[in-house]
């Protein structure tokens with residue numbers, strides 16, 4: 001048995017997916033013309049990503065249940081002991097990853113979230129799921145909060161915050177990535193500040209390819225080959 005598909009985790013995820021669908025429906029409808037929405041988002045991020053994400057303080061912007069299950073499976077397969085997440089929001093992806101740590105015998109997950117209210121809700125959701133002992137959520141800009149105190153090799157890095165910061169956050173954590181570490185970039189877009197060019201260049205010590213989840217959304221799977 002795995003604890004992802006049994007209670008309390010399954011019940012908490014079920015509730016959160018319902019809350020997320022309600023909270024994000026109007027935003028997702030406004031994003032229906034994806035190309036325009038994306039261009040506007042990237043422009044707004046380039047101008048002031050902190051201000052942009054403040055406007056999404058009530059939105060989950062979460063991974064799908066399939067993608068969450070994929071995150072869990074990656075962490076289990078990698079036998080991850082230390083995981084870092086850029087962009088925790090209300091904790092849906094965090095719960096999947098922490099659950100993999102629990103079922104793999106323990107470990108530590110460092111999450112990061114700009115919005116204090118979201119981080120507090122994520123913390124409460126992790127408590128409800130019985131996973132809080134495995135997770136530390138750092139509140140503030142990940143470029144600052146993930147600078148120090150990583151305290152060991154990182155086996156899995158999940159990038160799901162401001163798109164334009166994927167490359168700077170990867171570079172920040174690069175010295176800590178274990179050989180064979182998995183790096184997953186959610187919506188890693190060609191326009192996102194050179195991230196894809198960097199991880200797809202084997203000279204930089206990575207092997208990388210796009211994932212077919214929600215095709216065209218730019219989900220990128222990368223492993224460290226150094």
Ligand SMILES: C[S@@+](CC[C@H](N)C(=O)[O-])C[C@H]1O[C@@H](n2cnc3c(N)ncnc32)[C@H](O)[C@@H]1O
Nearest residue numbers: 061062063087089092093113114141142161162
């Ligand atoms: C797409 S959502 C994350 C969804 C979450 N991973 C999940 O699946 O439930 C992106 C989150 O990243 C946060 N964020 C954006 N830029 C950030 C930064 N520089 N540092 C920390 N968090 C950031 C936003 O506030 C937002 O909550």
